[in-house]
Amino acid sequence: MKRALITAGASGIGFAMGEAFAQVGFDVWVTDVDATALPRCPSNWTTRQVDASDDVQMRRLFEEIAAAGGVDVVCANAGIAGPTARVEDVVWEDWKACVDVTLGSAFLCAKYAAPLMKASGSGAIVLTSSTAGVFGYPNRAPYAAAKWGVIGLMKTLAMELGPFGIRANAICPGAVEGPRMEGVLQREADAKGMTRDAVYDGYASGTSMRTFVTAQDIANMAVFLASDGAQRVSGQVISVDGHTENPDPKP
Template sequence: MSQPAKRVLITAGASGIGRAMAAGFAETGAEVWVTDVNAAALAQVPDSWQARVVDAADETAVAALFAEIGAGGGLDVLCANAGVAGPTAPVEDVALADWRSCVSVNLEGAFLAAKYAAPLMKAAGQGSIVLTSSTAGIYGYPNRAPYAAAKWAVIGLMKTLAMELGPFGIRANAICPGAVEGPRMEGVLQREAALKGMSRAAVYDGYAAGTSMRTWVTAEDVANMAVFLGSPAARRVSGQIIAVDGHTENPDPKV
């Protein structure tokens, strides 16, 4: 990619990490497209962004979206960011329906986005695919079996995309956020505190204590990495697992 990204799609881009990614790319002058299942949140994004209500795991909707993007000029960067936290429970207490729901959004959503982005990028002879995984996809995570399994699989998908699409000038990388400040992790904190019989504050502090920098990260920290991976500065970076987590030392939070 000899030029800055011109057209970028971020799935789950109406809030949290996705919105921060969209804002970061918009600052570079890119034409930003965002999707989300939350229509109310999408209504709050800047008017200059192209916003569409799309379920990342609905192939018909995803195919229609990419047909529209392709007709409008193609795609330089895909940030497949859609995901859900899934249940927080011992594996024996996880319902199959909850497992499937979590894996569907986190893994199938990434697969479908990559499937339909690939032809557009092949036609252009360049592109960058950024998949949002997690440090749970590097280390595993107690009481988060569906989420960890899906995020490990996202890394396998990324490695395969990098090998398969590299000859066409397309790069693929995975960002692995650690504990990110925001509503999604707040829900995890509350459920984990209840499961362990601890206070929310103690669980929160435990996440920070499990990193060498003793810190949580922000959505903007993650977005900065996505913008880098979509830029010419990363033109030889592909197939990489890049953690943005303050360096996780222990995947089970210290308390």
């Protein structure tokens, strides 16, 4: 049975990924920093409380995975929203925290997955970036910088690991329905002196499909990118966002 590891997998996009991989027959391993969220996962998933931006914890996790037989797919999905503020108002500690979790965790996934995948001669690494990784994004400097970094990491992984049969791709979700996006909407509304509904409408009107996307939409793409149907797809930035034209809501 093939094995998929998903970081930040106890809720939101990560949880939807876990469900999607389980449905196509994968042995699902999920990590999350939030121990209270892990019991929500199905009993046949392997769950571990892990800070995906902590080198020691990630090394130990992959040692356990190696002992269990290795890993076929890694979904580097951990990330935090970071502050919503003008660049001159961003606190250095908030910048570092956002970059450490969002970009650092993706690096650690790749660092420790690569030797296992090289040994098996195949593998797929799917990194969760964002439309913020392809557009400039006012008032979200740490998050946008980290998500752009995820894409740079992915491009490098695709070139470095491709000769070993390992593929790497990045998914760029747009605005995803759910509690996390609700927090972003409210913080942006507060920062811009707008209502939450006005910010929501601004995001939706910035897509050609006039819609947010769902966690399931992202999960479906992750499963495709890990499948035999995508065995020649690598180094790609794939947006699942309803075609975002302008990610910044109009005031």
